[in-house]
Amino acid sequence: xxxxxxxxxxxxxxxxxxxxxxxxxxxxxxxxxxxxxxxxxxxxxxxxxxxxxxxxxxxxxxxxxxxxxxxxxxxxxxxxxxxxxxxxxxxxxxxxxxxxxxxxxxxxxxxxxxxxxxxxxxxxxxxxxxxxxxxxxxxxxxxxxxxxxxxxxxxxxxxxxxxxxxxxxxxxxxxxxxxxxxxxxxxxxxxxxxxxxxxxxxxxxxxxxxxxxxxxxxxxxxxxxxxxxxxxxxxxxxxxxxxxxxxxxxxxxxxxxxxxxxxxxxxxxxxxxxxxxxxxxxxxxxxxxxxxxxxxxxxxxxxxxxx
Ligand SMILES: [Zn+2]
Numbered sequence: 001x002x003x004x005x006x007x008x009x010x011x012x013x014x015x016x017x018x019x020x021x022x023x024x025x026x027x028x029x030x031x032x033x034x035x036x037x038x039x040x041x042x043x044x045x046x047x048x049x050x051x052x053x054x055x056x057x058x059x060x061x062x063x064x065x066x067x068x069x070x071x072x073x074x075x076x077x078x079x080x081x082x083x084x085x086x087x088x089x090x091x092x093x094x095x096x097x098x099x100x101x102x103x104x105x106x107x108x109x110x111x112x113x114x115x116x117x118x119x120x121x122x123x124x125x126x127x128x129x130x131x132x133x134x135x136x137x138x139x140x141x142x143x144x145x146x147x148x149x150x151x152x153x154x155x156x157x158x159x160x161x162x163x164x165x166x167x168x169x170x171x172x173x174x175x176x177x178x179x180x181x182x183x184x185x186x187x188x189x190x191x192x193x194x195x196x197x198x199x200x201x202x203x204x205x206x207x208x209x210x211x212x213x214x215x216x217x218x219x220x221x222x223x224x225x226x227x228x229x230x231x232x233x234x235x236x237x238x239x240x241x242x243x244x245x246x247x248x249x250x251x252x253x254x255x256x257x258x259x260x261x262x263x264x265x266x267x268x269x270x271x272x273x274x275x276x277x278x279x280x281x282x283x284x285x286x287x288x289x290x291x292x293x294x295x296x297x298x299x300x301x302x303x304x305x306x307x
Contacts, residue, residue, distance in 0.1 A: 101144030163242020243287030
């Protein structure tokens with residue numbers, strides 16, 4: 001069965017400061033690399049739709065949704081925090097980034113595709129129930145997970161977050177929801193300086209020190225994530241797919257390579273086969289070295305597509 005690729009032209013219209021590392025060029029480099037590798041030809045492309053308000057309100061407050069609409073500028077940039085800005089295209093891009101994960105969940109649940117990669121901007125995993133932060137406005141993976149529970153009646157979904165930064169938004173949103181497992185592996189200390197001790201078997205935080213390389217990172221994930229995922233038996237796996245743990249990434253100090261992301265993808269595919277009928281929805285989060293990012297995404301998507 002095929003792999004879906006969800007994106008939208010507007011994701012490249014969302015811009016922050018001119019020299020901001022979270023740039024439209026990230027998606028250009030990913031698309032170029034997938035094209036070069038011949039992967040685009042075998043992926044099922046869909047435009048990311050605009051999420052509905054109901055879908056957003058499952059995980060965000062009405063106040064937060066309304067506030068972003070009010071802040072959205074007609075021209076120029078509006079700061080949300082010292083690193084996060086809205087331009088005129090940001091609001092619709094954020095609604096569509098959330099909509100991508102909703103459509104991806106629908107496609108894998110209907111069996112139209114085996115799995116899906118959502119090439120979105122803005123990213124999502126730092127957005128909390130009531131706050132935008134850290135380049136994120138709505139928590140895209142959280143919107144997708146909530147959709148799988150409410151629309152498809154799943155009893156257990158897992159959000160697995162391998163971005164180098166802790167997924168504080170997903171933790172904030174699902175901390176008290178026994179239907180959703182949240183696993184995160186991240187550099188510590190590093191922005192956003194969060195990550196609670198966790199909840200055994202359901203909220204699994206795995207901090208690793210700056211300078212950690214592939215072998216130790218693989219051990220940490222193998223020891224902490226995999227037994228918990230086996231026990232939780234998620235019916236759907238949703239990935240916060242950040243590639244900023246790569247050794248070349250300017251935002252953090254881990255020493256991962258594309259082989260490490262390929263390895264993890266293989267492990268998660270095997271877990272999804274055992275528990276979730278293979279269903280994986282992967283949503284882009286971070287990754288700021290354009291060459292490394294595009295190589296990592298290609299390694300990830302190649303495995304999702306099974307080629
Ligand atoms: Zn990140």
